[in-house]
Amino acid sequence: MINRLHSKLHHPAPYPADEVFENLRQRLRVLLDDGDVSRWALLRAEWAYDVALLANDFRLWMQHLDRSFDAAR
Numbered sequence: 001m002i003n004r005l006h007s008k009l010h011h012p013a014p015y016p017a018d019e020v021f022e023n024l025r026q027r028l029r030v031l032l033d034d035g036d037v038s039r040w041a042l043l044r045a046e047w048a049y050d051v052a053l054l055a056n057d058f059r060l061w062m063q064h065l066d067r068s069f070d071a072a073r
Contacts, residue, residue: 021056024049 028045031037 021049021052024052 024045028042028049031042031045
């Protein structure tokens with residue numbers, strides 16, 4: 001039986017080195033360092049960064065599925 005979990009899936013992927021991700025990360029860092037920022041603004045910034053990372057992880061997962069589907073033919 002073939003193991004469906006590829007060994008690459010067991011290792012965490014590095015965060016994408018992209019300008020958009022870096023801008024979101026820097027914005028979040030600035031808000032965390034600012035003592036006067038509202039919790040709502042901080043929550044929105046964290047949510048935007050988390051959603052961007054989740055979408056990227058989903059994209060990588062779909063690429064993995066596509067590669068394995070093409071190899072099955």
